[in-house]
Ligand code: SF4
């Protein structure tokens with residue numbers, strides 16, 4: 001099936017060869033895990049345990065009755081040593097449950113449910129109980145995403161296996177190593193949403209993954225789409241356009257045009273939650289980059305400190321280095337390695353400092369228009385950056401700052417190294433505040 005091309009975007013060097021051919025390896029046990037009570041978009045959880053409590057792997061230790069949220073679980077057995085604010089990947093301090101990990105871990109107790117017998121209600125309840133969130137980085141609670149308003153009929157499911165950010169390979173390896181689980185997860189979603197067709201989108205720099213899924217796929221209603229490799233192919237707006245030739249309206253969401261998008265990692269987590277009642281306590285993380293000794297795709301327990309997995313990969317070989325969580329285009333440079341892997345952590349990339357976009361020295365706009373030529377949302381990033389920098393919120397709104405998908409392309413191509421994406425990120429809450437007062 002032909003896929004639609006989009007305007008703008010860039011062909012960035014992939015840098016995926018560090019880990020794309022390395023099988024997923026189980027990370028070793030850390031001494032301590034840090035479970036933030038807020039690691040999703042929405043309301044924070046309240047702790048369900050106290051300091052001194054013994055907890056078992058898979059036990060729910062944080063929850064709330066607020067609508068948009070997802071509970072958190074102990075990813076390993078141990079003893080709660082603190083409940084206190086700890087550094088988070090965003091640079092904020094987030095209330096977290098700290099657990100001293102037992103040296104000997106019991107095997108996780110799992111169910112073995114018959115997937116032919118599960119109802120829609122069973123699926124949504126399992127997803128909710130497991131605390132599943134979007135694992136492509138957005139971390140929006142999946143149970144909420146799977147419950148669109150009654151007036152929004154979803155007729156197409158899109159599964160995002162593009163992984164278009166440089167360096168990242170966690171989704172690639174998952175598709176290659178767990179195609180059956182991925183397809184089962186997609187079938188559960190189709191059942192849950194009563195959709196006839198699903199489109200699994202994979203970029204053409206992962207042909208081995210496309211082949212692995214093709215061989216396993218026995219359902220003609222799950223359509224494999226081989227997408228051209230171009231950043232940001234995996235953005236929701238561009239995926240919908242490519243797969244369905246539909247456009248999400250400005251300020252709208254995929255379900256406004258009948259689409260629902262899930263990441264491949266989320267599909268595997270949904271399968272494990274429904275089949276085994278397994279909570280989201282681990283995920284694949286690409287730990288990679290030029291300045292790391294032995295890059296790996298690791299299966300990491302949620303809450304494991306970055307310092308532990310970097311050590312596990314032989315440590316940083318060349319200083320100075322900048323550690324970015326997520327891909328280099330949209331990820332965040334870290335001040336400390338004592339922050340935990342959370343449900344939305346796709347990668348940890350150890351870069352020479354001049355390759356990390358964040359925190360670079362920058363200068364005035366020279367009006368070269370490179371950012372305009374490449375912006376995949378057809379915006380004027382040069383103009384937007386000037387308004388955002390000057391705190392001109394009304395003007396930033398008028399120039400469609402809210403449509404920015406924060407892909408980082410403008411900052412990447414800008415010869416003045418202007419931190420346009422960061423300026424947009426800082427300005428969006430101010431625009432929301434302005435709109436709420438109207
Ligand atoms: S970060 Fe925003 S403004 Fe910049 S290129 Fe991407 S969509 Fe356009």
Ligand code: SF4
Pocket residue numbers: 364365366367368369370371372381382385410413414415416417418
């Ligand atoms: S790329 Fe940078 S210097 Fe060129 S127009 Fe855009 S903001 Fe200005």
